[in-house]
Amino acid sequence: MSELVSCEKDNSVFVIELRRHELGNLLNRQLQHELVAAWEEFEADDSLLVGVIHGAGGVFSVGHDVAELLNGMGDALLPEPVAELFPYTLSKPVIAAVEGPCYGLGFELALSCDLRFAAEDALFGFPDTNLRVSYRLASALLPRLTDLGTSLDLLLTGEVFDSSRMRKLRLVNKVVTGGTVLARAVEYGLQMSSRLGSTRAFRKSQIVQFTGLPLSTAIRQARSESIT
Amino acid sequence: MQQSDDVLLSERDGTILIATMNRPDRMNALGGGLPEALNEAWLDFRDDPEVQVMIITGVGDRAFCAGMDLRQNDERARELGAQSAQALLDASASRAIRVAFNSNNFGLWKPVIAAINGWCLAAGCEMAMGCDLRIMEDQARMGLPEVKRGMGAKQTTHKLHYLTKLSLGLEMVWTGDPLTAQRAYDLGLVNEVVPTGTSVERAKEVARKICDFPSDYLTYHKLRVFQSIGVPMDYAMSQQQRFPPEENGAYRQGLQRSLKQGVPGWPR
Numbered sequence A: 001m002s003e004l005v006s007c008e009k010d011n012s013v014f015v016i017e018l019r020r021h022e023l024g025n026l027l028n029r030q031l032q033h034e035l036v037a038a039w040e041e042f043e044a045d046d047s048l049l050v051g052v053i054h055g056a057g058g059v060f061s062v063g064h065d066v067a068e069l070l071n072g073m074g075d076a077l078l079p080e081p082v083a084e085l086f087p088y089t090l091s092k093p094v095i096a097a098v099e100g101p102c103y104g105l106g107f108e109l110a111l112s113c114d115l116r117f118a119a120e121d122a123l124f125g126f127p128d129t130n131l132r133v134s135y136r137l138a139s140a141l142l143p144r145l146t147d148l149g150t151s152l153d154l155l156l157t158g159e160v161f162d163s164s165r166m167r168k169l170r171l172v173n174k175v176v177t178g179g180t181v182l183a184r185a186v187e188y189g190l191q192m193s194s195r196l197g198s199t200r201a202f203r204k205s206q207i208v209q210f211t212g213l214p215l216s217t218a219i220r221q222a223r224s225e226s227i228t
Numbered sequence B: 001m002q003q004s005d006d007v008l009l010s011e012r013d014g015t016i017l018i019a020t021m022n023r024p025d026r027m028n029a030l031g032g033g034l035p036e037a038l039n040e041a042w043l044d045f046r047d048d049p050e051v052q053v054m055i056i057t058g059v060g061d062r063a064f065c066a067g068m069d070l071r072q073n074d075e076r077a078r079e080l081g082a083q084s085a086q087a088l089l090d091a092s093a094s095r096a097i098r099v100a101f102n103s104n105n106f107g108l109w110k111p112v113i114a115a116i117n118g119w120c121l122a123a124g125c126e127m128a129m130g131c132d133l134r135i136m137e138d139q140a141r142m143g144l145p146e147v148k149r150g151m152g153a154k155q156t157t158h159k160l161h162y163l164t165k166l167s168l169g170l171e172m173v174w175t176g177d178p179l180t181a182q183r184a185y186d187l188g189l190v191n192e193v194v195p196t197g198t199s200v201e202r203a204k205e206v207a208r209k210i211c212d213f214p215s216d217y218l219t220y221h222k223l224r225v226f227q228s229i230g231v232p233m234d235y236a237m238s239q240q241q242r243f244p245p246e247e248n249g250a251y252r253q254g255l256q257r258s259l260k261q262g263v264p265g266w267p268r
Helices: A029-044 A066-072 A104-111 A136-145 A148-157 A163-168 A181-196 A204-210 A215-224 B034-047 B070-080 B085-093 B122-130 B145-149 B166-175 B181-186 B199-211 B215-228 B233-238 B248-261
Strands: A005-010 A013-018 A050-055 A094-098 A101-103 A115-119 A123-125 A174-176 B008-013 B016-021 B053-058 B063-065 B112-116 B119-121 B133-137 B141-143 B192-194
Touching (some): A013 A029, A050 A181, A066 B248, A094 A181, A101 A104, A104 A123, A115 A181, A136 A148, A136 B215, A136 B233, A148 B199, A163 A174, B008 B034, B016 B199, B053 B063, B122 B141, B133 B181, B192 B199
Parallel strands (some): A050 A094, B063 B119, B112 B133, B119 B141, B133 B192
16 A cells, blocks of 8 residues: 555664655655544554654655645645654654665655755755745754754754764764664664563654753752653 | 954854954953853844844864853952952842843844854853854864863853753863864864864855844744743643744735745756
């Protein structure tokens, strides 16, 4: 049934592939809905602990499907992406394995993953100066992931950063050579699963939420949680 | 007509405003009318729809800004009979509400770039930290030496851990030692390091890239970033402002241009 997104299980790791690479993995509505369905399947399956998302054809995603926005969306609808598109709300960790361009909405998707592994040729940014869309999630995630100056640099100048710069700015966790980024992400996912054993152990929602709480509140809340 | 002996020189380059602090004999310290001139410039910039980006810098390659003019502060302290730096600050605080550029308390959501052309200390450093982007020349030094004078960097301490890591921010505030440009870059405090004498030129290049974006896109995203820090993630995302604000004509034209021009490097 699914056409633009394919899913595969490798033991406890769920591998999601964006398959619209002849069009730069542009995130049209159909792809967004298929991706949401994939996240739902991942979240519901207790045997799956870590997700990995990557783009087929050496491109992660170059962002919004502008032609679709122009032709199909109608004047009343602004291009808000499907709400459940972004995996930061899932209870399980997700790794983005990025090769090639990762722009705009595609970059926002990668930022909303928990870890980012990047090939040396990967490029990140919001370079489209014509697109009048909001990167609401990226605006909230960037200052949590890196420093304020870098967050504003990416959002306001449209500059494209390469992998090594992203690594230095703590926006990418690992830079991987050649075409091995997917394999490395899956391998890492398997290691994470064997170390932590259950989704509860990742405590992901807590960590994300803690980023904006007064420290004393966060400590109190963490103490009140039972560890299972 | 602008005089070369004005404490703040301003120059327009298209939609870019370049404000140059001009008190070279006092290392562009904030006194002698400069703070008032800066306040006015910030307000003018905020309210002028023709100007999209502001660059702030100092004359020459010696100083960006060395901080409050302590000589002037000293005179004022004598006048007031203030016995300590804190007493002076307390006395000054009772004056009219100050435009605190560093905390965005007057709603300046347009991008500002600091071109750090030399010493950038104390209140000067805080001013640079209050900018959105910082481009620093390699001979320049940056620091918060207030601790050495029994004062605090009050306009910046609340924000230091967003600008760099908490422990490094504390190191900066507690030692008061200046950082080299390279170290500031490594800590994420500045966006770029450039050769001596080139920070303004580079800032103009960056400003021109910024100007390629629609101005409401810029103010929207700057505001979003500031509203999203220091609050829980759920709360940040529950704030439902949308963009663009009702401007379908401009939105569709943007889409058409986007479709025509594509994004850099794609298709390849």
